[in-house]
Amino acid sequence: MKGEVCPNHKGCQVINIEGFVESAGMRDFYISNFCEASQDKWSECKRFQTKRALAFCPDFVLPDSNLTLDEIIDKIETEF
Numbered sequence: 001m002k003g004e005v006c007p008n009h010k011g012c013q014v015i016n017i018e019g020f021v022e023s024a025g026m027r028d029f030y031i032s033n034f035c036e037a038s039q040d041k042w043s044e045c046k047r048f049q050t051k052r053a054l055a056f057c058p059d060f061v062l063p064d065s066n067l068t069l070d071e072i073i074d075k076i077e078t079e080f
């Protein structure tokens, strides 16, 4: 459904922190294709999926990350 923003919209770094996504064009792309698109789009966002699974999402995960949840967990465990 159009006009239905991501439930994480208010608190998400992609939305709230300028420079969190390196390029402004890419940030706009993420916002229009995930955050403010439709439920079937934002539910595909890797940040959304990670937060739903872990109750938080590390900064290295971007909406179109190819990492699986297991790989994200491994990275958290080895790098932090």
Ligand code: SF4
Residues within 6 Å of the ligand: 006, 007, 008, 009, 010, 012, 013, 014, 015, 030, 031, 034, 035, 036, 042, 045, 046, 047, 048, 063
């Ligand atoms: S779609 Fe992803 S990047 Fe956008 S607000 Fe939701 S969790 Fe954040």
